[in-house]
Amino acid sequence: MALHPDFPNSPHAILDPEIRWFPADEALRDTSMDKLMPPLVASLRKKVKEFRGSGYVGASDTSKSLLNWWFKEPHLQMQADGTDTQFRYFFAQREALETVIYLYDVVGAKDKFDLMRFDSRGAVSAQMFDESWRRYVIKMATGSGKTKVMSLALAWSFYHKLYEPDSELSRNFLVIAPNIIVLDRIYKDFQGLRIFFEDPVLPDNGFDGRNWRDDFQLTLHKQDEVNVTHPVGNIFLTNIHRVYAGEDIPPSPDDDNTMDYFLGKRPTGGTTDSKVDLGMIVRDIDELMVLNDEAHHIHDARLAWFQSIQDIHNRLLQKGGALSLQLDVTATPKHNNGAIFVQTVADYPLVEAISQNVVKHPVLPDAASRAKLSERQSSKYTEKYADYIDLGVIEWRKAYEEHQKLDKKAILFVMTDDTKNCDDVAEYLEGRYPDLKDAVLVIHTKNNGEISEAASGKAKEELEKLRQQSNEIDSLASPYKAIVSVLMLKEGWDVRNVTTIVGLRAYSAKSNILPEQTLGRGLRKMYPGGVEEYVSVVGTDAFMDFVESIQAEGVELEHKAMGEGTKPKTPLVVEVDNSNEKKDIEALDIEIPVLTPRVYREYKNLGDLDAGAMTFQPVIYQTFSEEEQREIVFKDITTGEVTHTTILDTAGVADYRSVIGYFAQTVMKELRLVSGYDVLYGKIKAFIQDALFSQAVDLESPNTLRNLSELAATKTVIETFKKAINDLTVRDKGDAEIRDTIKLRQTRPFVVKDQGYLMPKKSVFNRVIGDSHFELRFASFLEDCSDVVSYAKNYLAVHFKLDYVNADGDISNYYPDFFVKLSDGRIVVVETKGQEDLDVPLKTQRLRQWCEDINATQSDVTYDFVYVDQEGFEKYAPKSFADVLTGFREYKD
Structure with a gap:
């Protein structure tokens, strides 16, 4: 019953259905299978894998755009220290949304009979489903991000109803929490629509030709705090204990107090004063989607909770509509006897979440x-x-x-x-x-x-x-x-x-x-x-x-x-080893000056870009059939993975504007440009029309759009403009000055992954963590060098980094590996490498320049550098650090 040996450690990795956890003990198949594996999931995982691999063929244009934005576009988020990091949804979150969209858009699954088609064991019957409306259950381990799934599903439903003419989804949402604790948590995320804007839920305006952010107009109503309601654009967030079907005469919008009309009359009798009938919320609303957090409550048709949702559905039926979708998210979608809800369509079990360190x-x-x-x-x-x-x-x-x-x-x-x-x-x-x-x-x-x-x-x-x-x-x-x-x-x-x-x-x-x-x-x-x-x-x-x-x-x-x-x-804690009485922390400390940035981007007007001066290999203009022209896809320029599909209008003609917009947005994101979209759009448009191909082309032609989806054209446009912009804007100041000093003994404690480490005697830190086996070997070597007074690994928590221009011409940051203090007072910055890459000589050149700048600025301490490659280290086996400085002084091509 162990996980597959190829099961990946990263929660972002795409999981093949063949390596997902399965209770391999055959003795459990007949006695406990219904309590261990959702019956629909195995088949759905395979279908969704095909759906994903096809570039989401069969999904609506709106769904494709959202799936590509959420899971294929790069999303940078600013950290507290001012640095950027890439935000990525977990694969479990991605698979949940892909499954819901596959079932709705491709399969058109409206009820239990449509879901039963995915029963891989033949053990599911219609009697196992109590509801008569569209209901999907998402099973995700506690802590794996169910609220994010809810926010994505809500946005998808809203946009689908807004943009797709025949959509049966909704722009009104009843979000149900099981208790006041969960209600507070969801409200914290949803208040001011925070989660939708802080996470990359909403695409940028202009993405695939839509004004997504401008169109996302929603009002949040919490419990009894009802604001002015509109026919569409409402999120009603409530405690599950208030969802009870009332038996009295329904309130009217003409009442002096319309609170009961929108959230239902407060029930009397055996219930407490805190419970409100929310069934009446739909009397003046023609569309509604229900999202249940911690939804294992909604499992019994005899319970008031289930009956209230049924009541909402029936009221919509009376007006010619229906409950658009009930989406339940929970870690334990199980009946009292332990059997998993048959409506479960996606499953990220606890065993997988633990393995990937999600929990x-x-x-x-x-x-x-x-x-x-x-x-x-x-x-x-x-x-x-x-x-x-x-x-x-x-x-x-x-x-x-x-x-x-x-x-x-x-x-x-x-x-x-x-x-x-x-x-x-x-x-x-x-x-x-x-x-x-x-x-x-x-x-x-x-x-x-x-x-x-x-x-x-x-x-x-x-x-x-x-x-x-x-x-x-x-x-x-x-x-x-x-x-x-x-x-x-x-x-x-x-x-x-x-x-x-x-x-x-x-x-x-x-x-x-x-x-x-x-x-x-x-x-x-x-x-x-x-x-x-x-x-x-x-x-x-x-x-x-x-x-x-x-x-x-x-x-x-x-x-x-x-x-x-x-x-x-x-977790492993790395900290300054102050409690170690055998260490003189002050003597072991190393001070590293921090210089002002030498490399910077000079934000000139992008209007200075000259297509005639750009160096590139023109792309051959091909002729495609009419059928080939209709499938306009874009692939990642490094992996070849499908990343983007053009938007076709109702007449079936591709819109070149969304394609050019995609190129412009990609260039701006990769170079982190904050303005100039309109200028860049025009430059790219002219470049494609007159220079990219071996001939001038008609942008309105579907054949041109098909050519632009080819990898050669995509890569040429993006890489050519990135290089041209870098050549135009990236500059070296020519000097630098000391603005601060890092003292290693002032580094705050931090946690690291559980991996190999060395307990050092010559470092201010209690542990030396090796990102590779070679780094640990090199640290052990430094321990034995008589000419080394102290050394330290350059952890991220030290905050020492160098700006440099990488092989692509972009400004990037580089973190050298070690600091070494020698007996003659010199401090040497060491870069170790097991496998070389294109940036190694550029990093080494930048490190040399940094040492020269430091030594020119002050004379108290001499700073030096050395590049140590694993192959040379193993071949020549230096006996002292002086041997390292002699034999490894320069980077060798």
């Missing part, structure tokens, strides 16, 4: 550690489970100490069985452990794990305070370090800093709680990127047996020694 790795005590624990003979709850609580606190303390170095707060999460014992544990933690005094937050939940909202449980003001405290517990400003909860927080409590879970009870099928949900509260990661993170899980034997049952889902649980004297299971 934390669960770690359990090994057998020896568990053998030391026992339930004591006592009627007092905390005395009975003292061993388990104490071990949890020990593990939490170790994690807390490590994460504190990074200005992060580790959270302890304890699950009990009732409110009395919950309060007992909180009192025990605060009384026994000084570091938890006044730092324990108690959350009482109902029997099914949901946070209690009933007025009888807590006053409204107290609930609001609890809500805020639980949402802000990650913050260093929050006084809380531990949470004690009855049962567990079943879903939505998406705090990232839980490092230790302590379970003091067993769960049964009666509680309707799954092991994925138990672990889910501690799976969200604290740090960005692919750094391995861990959540330690301890508890009673019955609790641990329950947690370990998740191994049937393919999850491999790591076991380690726990308790006093054992090492913490945390």
Whole structure:
């Protein structure tokens, strides 16, 4: 049941259906398959792979544009330090949207009978579907970005309805959250439509000839806070407990108070005052899409939640419409018996998310550690489970100490069985452990794990305070370090800093709680990127047996020694080794001057571009058949992957303006130009028309458009203009001056991927992490050099980089590998390389120039450089750093 050996580590890698996780144990096929694998997913994955590989043939123009924008266009985002990084959606998020669009656009799947065509095992029947409307379920592991999927699906529906004449989708949305915690989280992302503009959800105006951002007009309504509503363009965000079908006379828009009209009358009787009938929301709305977050609630036709959505659908039917789509997203789309919803169309299981470091790795005590624990003979709850609580606190303390170095707060999460014992544990933690005094937050939940909202449980003001405290517990400003909860927080409590879970009870099928949900509260990661993170899980034997049952889902649980004297299971932290008494940090420190940038871009008017002065090889103009002319595709100039499809108007004639716009946008993005689109557009238009081909061409001709989709033409246009713009704008100032100094001993702690490292004696850092085996070998060599006083790896956290002009003529940044301080006082910057690339001589030349600039600016310390290639290092085996300076002084072509 292990993952395929070729399963990639990157969550961005495209996953072939043949290497996806599958419960390979045949003994499970007949007894547990319905609880492990969604029956429609295997077939759909293969179909969606074909759909993706075809360049989305069969999708509407709007869908193609959005898929290409989201998943094929480069998206740069500004970081806090002023640098740019590329934003990419996870493949799981991409596959979810591709599947939904494939089912809607290509298959036209409107109901259960259309979905049943993808049943690969013949085990699905119509009776397994309760709904009569279009409903798709997306299964994604906790922490893998379900909210992003919801935002993409919402934008797709909006634009599809706006731009496609026969669209059955919607520009009104009912977004349902299971509880107030999830509601707050979604509202934080959706408030002011933030997620749509901060993530690359909305294409740039002009992309494929549409004004996407200008056309995206939506108003967010939260719970009872209803603004002025329009027939279209509404997002109604509400708690699931307010979605109840009413039985009284429906409100009217003519009422003095129209609140009940838009959000439904407040029910009376057995429900609480917080619940509102939202079925009436559709009485004056002709189109609606429902999005359910944490949607495993909507599984039983007998429940009020399901009946309310059915009521919404029926009301739309009465007006000649229908519910356009119900899209459910959840980590656990399962019935009470554990069977997966048959409507599940995409699946990113927890085992894959853990493997790709999208979520934390669960770690359990090994057998020896568990053998030391026992339930004591006592009627007092905390005395009975003292061993388990104490071990949890020990593990939490170790994690807390490590994460504190990074200005992060580790959270302890304890699950009990009732409110009395919950309060007992909180009192025990605060009384026994000084570091938890006044730092324990108690959350009482109902029997099914949901946070209690009933007025009888807590006053409204107290609930609001609890809500805020639980949402802000990650913050260093929050006084809380531990949470004690009855049962567990079943879903939505998406705090990232839980490092230790302590379970003091067993769960049964009666509680309707799954092991994925138990672990889910501690799976969200604290740090960005692919750094391995861990959540330690301890508890009673019955609790641990329950947690370990998740191994049937393919999850491999790591076991380690726990308790006093054992090492913490945390990400690798690299920090200045101040606690090492054997090191003189001041003597080992290395100071690196920071110079003003030497290379810069002079933003001249792009009108100075001269096509006559550009050097390029003209492209042969080919003649294509009428059928070939209709398939206008663009391919990535390096990978050959289809990246863009032109927009055809209703007459079937390609619009050359969108093609030229695509070229102009690509050039501007790759060179990070912030203005000048209109000028560049005109230059590229004239270049294509008069110079690109061996003859002048008619831009209106479909044959010209087909020629432009050829890789040779695409590459020539983009590369020629990039080179010309770089030649026009990239300049060397000719000098530089010192603006700051980096002292290595002032570097803040940071986390790195779990990989090979060296414990150095001659470095201010506690670890030398090797990005390659050769770097570790070279670090070990420096340790043994008698003429080396100290050295350090140039980590990103050091913030030392050099600007240079790369092989493509672009301004780029370069991070040398090592700093070395020699016994004669010199400081040498070292570049090591296992495999050479085109930029190596350019980087080395820039490094030489930097040393010359530094030495010309000051005379206190001499700075030097050396390039060390792996092949030469292994061949000549230097014995000292002087040998390195002698034998590897220059870069050799």
